Each structure stands twice: as C-alpha cells, then as structure tokens.
Amino acid sequence: MPQNENKAPQTEDAQGDFIIGRHPAVSALKSQQTINKVFVQEGLKADAIHDIVKLAEKRKLIVSQVPKHKLDHLADGQNHQGVVLAIAAFEYANLDDVFQKVSAKDEAPFVLILDNIEDPHNLGSILRTADAAGVHGVIIPKHRAVGLTSTVAKTSAGAIEHVPVVRVTNLVNTVKDLKKRGMWIFGTDMNGTDYRKWDAKGSVGLIIGNEGKGISPLLKKQVDETLTIPMVGQVQSLNASVAASLLIYQGFSTRHSL
Numbered sequence: 001m002p003q004n005e006n007k008a009p010q011t012e013d014a015q016g017d018f019i020i021g022r023h024p025a026v027s028a029l030k031s032q033q034t035i036n037k038v039f040v041q042e043g044l045k046a047d048a049i050h051d052i053v054k055l056a057e058k059r060k061l062i063v064s065q066v067p068k069h070k071l072d073h074l075a076d077g078q079n080h081q082g083v084v085l086a087i088a089a090f091e092y093a094n095l096d097d098v099f100q101k102v103s104a105k106d107e108a109p110f111v112l113i114l115d116n117i118e119d120p121h122n123l124g125s126i127l128r129t130a131d132a133a134g135v136h137g138v139i140i141p142k143h144r145a146v147g148l149t150s151t152v153a154k155t156s157a158g159a160i161e162h163v164p165v166v167r168v169t170n171l172v173n174t175v176k177d178l179k180k181r182g183m184w185i186f187g188t189d190m191n192g193t194d195y196r197k198w199d200a201k202g203s204v205g206l207i208i209g210n211e212g213k214g215i216s217p218l219l220k221k222q223v224d225e226t227l228t229i230p231m232v233g234q235v236q237s238l239n240a241s242v243a244a245s246l247l248i249y250q251g252f253s254t255r256h257s258l
Contacts, residue, residue, distance in 0.1 A: 018150040019085040020075045022048045027158025028085055029055040038063045041071055041082035052083055078154060090148035093164035095177065098137030101164060105136075108203045109183060110251060112138045115171060115219055116145045116210040117240055124155025125241035126208070131159035133252040139166045139174060175222045178205050184224050187215050188243065192226030200251035208244045 019028045019035075028035060029052065038056040040049055042065040056063045074084045102109045112135055117123050123146050130138055146152065147167065153160045168174045175185055186198070187207035200206075207223065209215035215223070229238060229246055238246075 017087055017090075018074055019087055020078050020080045020083075020150055020154045022052065022081045022083055024154055024156070024158050025052055025083045025085050026055065027161050028087070028153075029059065031161040033087060033090075033161055035059070035061055035085050035087050037061065037086040039066050039071060039074065039084045039086065040064070041068050041080075042066060044082045046082065049082055078151070087150075090153070090160065090165075092148070092167040093137065095137075095139075095166055095174070098164050098166060099181070102136050107134075107136070108201070108255075109136050109181075109205075110134065110200070110255065111136055111178065111183070111205045112244070112248070113171060113175060113178075113185075113205055113207045113219075114138060114140045114145070115207055115215050116141060116213075117208070118144075118146055119211060119240070120146045120149050120151040121155045122211065122239065122241040124152040124157075124160070126244045127152070127156040127163050127165070128159040129241070129245045129248050131156075131163045133248045135163060135248060137164040137166060139168060139171070141171050142167050142169050171216075172218050172222060175205065175207075175219065179222070185222055186225050186227055187220060187223040188228065188247070189215070189220070189223075189226035190228055192228040195227040195229050195247055195250050198227055198247075198250050198254065200254045204251060204255075206247060206251065208240060208247070211240045 019025055038061050040053060040063060053063055071080045071082065071084050098111065099109065112130055114126065127138065148160060148165060179185060183203040183205045185205045185207065188209055207215055207219065227247065229243060
C-alpha cells in the first residue's frame with residue numbers, strides 16, 4: 001500500500017535522478033528500467049495515477065504518497081502531473097548491443113551520431129523521433145555533451161527506454177569503427193546536398209552537429225557526404241532537434257520506400 005510521507009524533502013532525494021510525469025512513468029514501469037521508489041501526489045484520484053500505482057505494486061515497488069510541494073522539489077519546477085519515479089542511473093548500451101538489435105531485425109543499420117548536443121530537451125526530442133522512425137541506436141560523447149538525465153527522459157516521452165544510447169570517449173574513433181563495419185557516414189553542412197535528394201538505403205550513420213557550432217572539424221573529415229536543409233527565411237539555422245527530425249524522416253522514407 002502507498003505510504004504517507006509528509007516530511008520535508010530529504011537531501012538524498014534531491015541528489016537522485018528522476019522520471020517525471022505520467023506518460024514517462026508508465027513507460028518506465030512497463031520496461032526493465034531499474035526504479036528505486038515511486039512518489040505520487042496525495043489526494044489525487046485520477047485514473048492515470050491509479051494505474052501507475054497498480055503497475056508499481058505489480059513490480060513490488062515502494063509507493064509513497066507525498067504533498068505536492070515535495071514533488072515540486074523533486075521535479076525541480078517541471079510539470080510532474082502528480083508522479084515522480086526515483087530511478088537508478090540510466091544504463092548506456094555499447095555498439096555491439098546496437099548491432100545485435102539490427103541483426104535481430106534483419107535490417108541495415110541506421111544510427112545517429114550526436115556531436116556535443118548540450119540541451120537535454122534537444123536530446124530528449126531527438127530520442128523521441130529516433131524511436132518513432134526506427135533508428136537502431138544513438139551515439140553521444142562522454143564529454144562536453146548532455147547525458148541521459150531525468151529532463152531527457154521526460155522530453156523523450158518514454159523513448160529513452162526503447163532506443164539504445166551508446167556513450168563513447170572519442171566520436172572520431174567511433175565513426176572510424178562504424179566505417180570499418182561498412183557504414184556510410186552523412187553529416188549536415190550549409191553547402192551540402194539537398195537533404196530531400198538523400199537516399200538513405202543501406203548501412204547509414206547520420207551526424208547531427210552541436211546547437212551552435214555544428215559538426216566539429218575533425219569529425220567532419222570522416223563524413224562521406226554532407227546534407228543541407230534549404231531555407232529561405234532570414235534566420236539561417238534550425239534547432240538541432242528540428243533539423244534532426246527532418247533528416248531522420250527523410251532517411252525513414254527512403255529506407256521504407258514511402
């Protein structure tokens with residue numbers, strides 16, 4: 001049964017990582033994600049909260065009913081919708097995990113390489129699109145980039161549970177490894193080929209550059225072909241997650257002959 005916790009937020013809670021919101025919570029509870037504790041807002045009678053409690057009890061998790069101010073604290077101002085999950089750190093995959101997933105589906109690999117994406121909302125949105133379009137894995141660097149945080153999980157709307165994310169020390173060396181595995185590497189550039197002409201069939205790796213600086217020079221040297229998104233407005237740039245979405249779905253359409 002849910003426990004009542006009316007005490008002030010504890011320091012150890014604030015140091016943990018969290019999944020925030022109803023939909024992400026349901027996705028996590030239905031997955032194999034390690035969850036330490038479930039916090040629900042006391043007094044809420046919504047069916048969605050009832051279903052979350054049932055899922056938690058089915059997994060024999062601790063469910064605590066707490067005041068709204070505690071959830072506000074844990075969620076750090078985000079819209080928690082009456083539920084927060086305290087979780088273990090998100091586990092990263094490795095390249096072999098990604099290629100095993102590809103082999104199991106009997107498909108040619110389609111992988112994203114994110115070059116120092118710093119905004120957790122961008123990463124979460126990219127993961128959400130990647131899941132929808134059947135991307136097999138996402139590769140991010142360990143340094144100077146956002147990792148798998150609770151904000152990323154919230155923004156991904158559950159996709160973080162389904163898209164393997166590989167965290168590597170050196171993106172250049174990783175891309176060289178992908179090329180040895182027979183993959184063609186594409187990246188974004190103002191002077192590239194119109195992305196609408198991109199045929200993404202076969203084994204493909206797509207590099208999405210940093211929000212402000214684009215793809216780093218050393219990594220760009222590994223690109224087999226660059227792609228550009230034509231623009232006619234005065235602002236000649238797109239949000240990283242928006243650009244990624246356009247390119248991912250161009251890849252999806254050609255790979256699936258839509």
